[in-house]
Amino acid sequence: xxxxAIDGMGGDNAPYVICQGVNxxxxxxxxxxxxxxxxxxxITPLVEPNERLTIIHSEEVIEGxxxxxxxxxxxxxxxxxxxxxxxxQKEADVLLSAxxxxxxxxxxxxxVGRIKHIDRPGLMPILPxxxxxxxxxxxxxAGANADCKAINLHQFAILANLYAKRVLNIAQPKVGxxxxxxxxxxxxxxxxxxxxxxxxEKRIDFVGNVESSELLTGRVDIAxxxxxTGNAILKTLEGTGKVxxxxxxxxxxxxxxKAKIGGLLIKDxxxxxxxxxxxxxxxxxxxxxxxxxxxxxxxxxxEEAIFNAIRQARIVHQSRVIEEFTQYFEESxxxxx
Amino acid sequence: xxxxAIDGMGGDNAPYVICQGVNxxxxxxxxxxxxxxxxxxxITPLVEPNERLTIIHSEEVIEGxxxxxxxxxxxxxxxxxxxxxxxxQKEADVLLSAxxxxxxxxxxxxxVGRIKHIDRPGLMPILPxxxxxxxxxxxxxAGANADCKAINLHQFAILANLYAKRVLNIAQPKVGxxxxxxxxxxxxxxxxxxxxxxxxEKRIDFVGNVESSELLTGRVDIAxxxxxTGNAILKTLEGTGKVxxxxxxxxxxxxxxKAKIGGLLIKDxxxxxxxxxxxxxxxxxxxxxxxxxxxxxxxxxxEEAIFNAIRQARIVHQSRVIEEFTQYFEESxxxxx
Numbered sequence: 001x002x003x004x005a006i007d008g009m010g011g012d013n014a015p016y017v018i019c020q021g022v023n024x025x026x027x028x029x030x031x032x033x034x035x036x037x038x039x040x041x042x043i044t045p046l047v048e049p050n051e052r053l054t055i056i057h058s059e060e061v062i063e064g065x066x067x068x069x070x071x072x073x074x075x076x077x078x079x080x081x082x083x084x085x086x087x088x089q090k091e092a093d094v095l096l097s098a099x100x101x102x103x104x105x106x107x108x109x110x111x112v113g114r115i116k117h118i119d120r121p122g123l124m125p126i127l128p129x130x131x132x133x134x135x136x137x138x139x140x141x142a143g144a145n146a147d148c149k150a151i152n153l154h155q156f157a158i159l160a161n162l163y164a165k166r167v168l169n170i171a172q173p174k175v176g177x178x179x180x181x182x183x184x185x186x187x188x189x190x191x192x193x194x195x196x197x198x199x200x201e202k203r204i205d206f207v208g209n210v211e212s213s214e215l216l217t218g219r220v221d222i223a224x225x226x227x228x229t230g231n232a233i234l235k236t237l238e239g240t241g242k243v244x245x246x247x248x249x250x251x252x253x254x255x256x257x258k259a260k261i262g263g264l265l266i267k268d269x270x271x272x273x274x275x276x277x278x279x280x281x282x283x284x285x286x287x288x289x290x291x292x293x294x295x296x297x298x299x300x301x302x303e304e305a306i307f308n309a310i311r312q313a314r315i316v317h318q319s320r321v322i323e324e325f326t327q328y329f330e331e332s333x334x335x336x337x
Numbered sequence: 338x339x340x341x342a343i344d345g346m347g348g349d350n351a352p353y354v355i356c357q358g359v360n361x362x363x364x365x366x367x368x369x370x371x372x373x374x375x376x377x378x379x380i381t382p383l384v385e386p387n388e389r390l391t392i393i394h395s396e397e398v399i400e401g402x403x404x405x406x407x408x409x410x411x412x413x414x415x416x417x418x419x420x421x422x423x424x425x426q427k428e429a430d431v432l433l434s435a436x437x438x439x440x441x442x443x444x445x446x447x448x449v450g451r452i453k454h455i456d457r458p459g460l461m462p463i464l465p466x467x468x469x470x471x472x473x474x475x476x477x478x479a480g481a482n483a484d485c486k487a488i489n490l491h492q493f494a495i496l497a498n499l500y501a502k503r504v505l506n507i508a509q510p511k512v513g514x515x516x517x518x519x520x521x522x523x524x525x526x527x528x529x530x531x532x533x534x535x536x537x538e539k540r541i542d543f544v545g546n547v548e549s550s551e552l553l554t555g556r557v558d559i560a561x562x563x564x565x566t567g568n569a570i571l572k573t574l575e576g577t578g579k580v581x582x583x584x585x586x587x588x589x590x591x592x593x594x595k596a597k598i599g600g601l602l603i604k605d606x607x608x609x610x611x612x613x614x615x616x617x618x619x620x621x622x623x624x625x626x627x628x629x630x631x632x633x634x635x636x637x638x639x640e641e642a643i644f645n646a647i648r649q650a651r652i653v654h655q656s657r658v659i660e661e662f663t664q665y666f667e668e669s670x671x672x673x674x
Binding site: 019028068088102130146147180181183184186187188189191211213214215216217220225227228229231232233235236237238239240243244246247251252255258261262263264265266267268270272273276279328 | 402404439467480483484515517518520522523524525527528548549550551552553554560562563564565566568569570572573574575576577578579580581583585587588592595598599600601602603604605606607609610612614619
C-alpha cells in the first residue's frame with residue numbers, strides 16, 4: 001500500500017476539488033491509501049466512504065498569504081503541517097498539497113527534512129512542450145531558492161536527472177543550463193560557474209546552455225536554473241499563454257460574424273491546443289532533495305489536476321527514487337564547488 | 338535635420354531590409370538624414386537616391402556569433418563600429434543596428450560612452466501588451482548586464498521613467514520591480530535591496546513588486562529587473578508566443594475539414610492577434626545610459642521593423658531625452674546604495 005498524506009484544505013478550490021480528486025484516485029488505484037487532513041465537517045460530505053481513506057481532522061488552515069515559516073511554526077494544527085508531520089513520522093510516504101507554495105517548501109525543508117549533503121532542495125514543475133519527441137520539460141529550480149550557488153544548480157541537475165530516469169523512464173535525459181546565450185562564455189557569474197560544474201559532471205548528459213526561447217521546443221528534458229530566474233520563466237510562460245488565449249477569444253468574438261462562425265468550427269482544434277499545454281495532466285511540481293516525496297499541485301488545480309498529482313505521487317513512490325537520492329547523496333562524497 | 342547613423346550590414350536580412358526601411362523612412366520623414374554604413378556595392382542598388390542619404394563604405398561586418406568586445410576592437414572598419422564612431426564624433430545623433438546585440442552594447446559603452454554617474458547602461462525593449470490602457474511595456478534591463486547591483490536597478494528605473502515621460506508621453510509611468518511574489522519581503526538579495534531603493538525614490542511612481550505573469554496585462558508601464566532575468570523573460574515571451582502560434586496552425590491544419598474551413602474564416606482575426614503582439618511596430622530596444630541614442634532593432638527585423646526603429650530614433654532625438662539624462666545624472670548627486 002502506498003500511503004499518501006493529502007492537505008485537504010490547500011488551494012483555491014479546497015476542499016471540494018481535493019475531495020473529488022481523492023474519490024477518483026481511490027477508485028482507480030487500488031494500491032493507495034489516503035490520509036486526508038482537513039476540516040472533518042466540510043470534508044466528510046464530499047468524499048465517498050472507502051476503507052482506504054482516513055479523514056484526520058485539522059483545526060487550522062494555512063492561507064495563501066501567510067508568511068511561510070511563521071505559518072508552519074504557529075499553525076501546528078493546520079492540515080498542511082499535520083500532513084507533513086505524517087510523512088516525517090513515516091505514517092505516510094508522500095505529501096501532497098495545493099496550498100501556499102512557500103509554506104509547503106518550508107514544511108518539506110523543516111518537517112520532512114533535507115537529504116544529507118543536499119544544501120538546497122529545489123522545486124521542479126513538469127511542463128508540457130510542443131515537441132512530440134520530448135513532450136515534457138522539467139524546470140529546476142522553479143522557485144524554492146531565490147538565491148543560489150553553483151553547487152545548488154549542480155545538485156539540481158543530479159536530482160532532476162535521476163527523477164527523469166526513474167519516474168519518467170527517459171533513458172538518457174538531456175540536461176541544459178538556462179542562460180542568456182548559447183556560447184559557453186555567456187552568462188552571469190552564477191551560470192558561468194554552474195556551466196563549469198555541469199560540463200565536468202559525467203553522470204549527466206549535459207548539452208550546454210539553453211535559452212529560454214527554446215524551453216517549449218523540446219531541445220532538452222531538463223532545464224537547470226536558480227529559483228529566481230526559474231520562477232520568472234514559469235510565470236512568464238503561464239502569463240503569456242493565458243493572455244494569448246484570452247486575446248484570441250476576444251478577437252474571435254469581436255471580428256464579425258465570419259470569425260464567430262470560424263471560431264465555432266475550430267473549437268475542437270483549440271481545445272486540443274489548450275489540452276496540449278494543460279499542465280494539470282502532467283501532475284504537480286515536486287520538491288526534490290527532501291527525505292520524502294513532496295508534491296505541490298497548482299493552487300488553481302481542478303479535480304483532474306489533483307487526480308494526476310495523486311497518480312504522480314504513486315509513481316514517484318513506486319520508483320523508489322527518493323530512497324535512491326538519499327542513498328546516493330549520503331553515501332557518495334559530497335559534491336563541492 | 339536629425340542625423341541617423343545606420344549599420345547597413347547588421348541583422349538576419351541585411352542589407353536588403355535595412356535599405357527598404359531606409360527608403361521608406363526617407364520618404365516619410367523629411368527632417369531626417371541617414372548615414373548608411375556598409376558594403377557600397379551591395380547597398381547602392383538597393384537604395385533610392387536621395388540627397389539626405391549618404392552611403393559610407395565599410396569593409397568588415399560583425400557577425401552574430403562574434404565575441405562582442407573583441408569584435409568591436411578588431412573590426413574597426415566594420416559597419417557597426419564606423420556607425421558608432423560617427424555618433425561619438427557628433428557626426429550623427431542616433432545609432433541604429435539590427436546586428437550582434439552584444440557588440441552593439443559594447444559599441445554603446447566603449448565608443449559612444451557612458452553618461453557620468455551611470456554605472457551600467459541597460460537595454461530596454463518596448464513590448465506590446467494585451468491592455469488597451471497600457472499597450473506598451475518597457476522592460477529594463479533585458480540583457481545588457483548579466484550581473485547587477487541594486488544601484489543599477491535604481492538607475493534603470495530613473496532612466497526608463499524619463500524615457501516613458503518624454504518619448505512615450507506617459508504623464509506618470511507606473512514602475513514595478515520584477516519579483517517572485519507580490520509582498521515587499523519577497524525576492525532574492527538583489528531584488529530586496531532594489532525594492533528598498535525604489536520605494537524611497539520620490540521621482541518615480543513605484544507600485545511595488547510585479548510578477549512576470551502580469552507583464553502583458555498592463556499592470557505597469559515599466560518593469561525593472563537585472564539583465565539576466567530580463568533576458569530570460571524576454572526570450573520566454575518570444576518563445577511561448579511563437580510556439581503557441583505554430584501549434585495553433587498545426588492544429589487547424591490537422592483537425593479535419595471543419596477546422597480548416599474555420600481556420601480560413603478566422604484568418605483576419607488571427608492576423609489582428611498577431612499584429613497586436615507584433616513587436617516590429619513598437620520600434621527597437623534602446624540602450625539607455627549612454628551619451629547618445631543607441632537603438633537595437635531585432636535581428637529578424639523586416640522592413641516595417643526597421644522603418645519603425647528609424648521613426649523611434651527620430652522621436653528619441655526630438656524629445657532631447659538623452660541630453661536630459663546626461664544633465665540629470667551629471668549635475669545631480671550620484672545615486673548611491
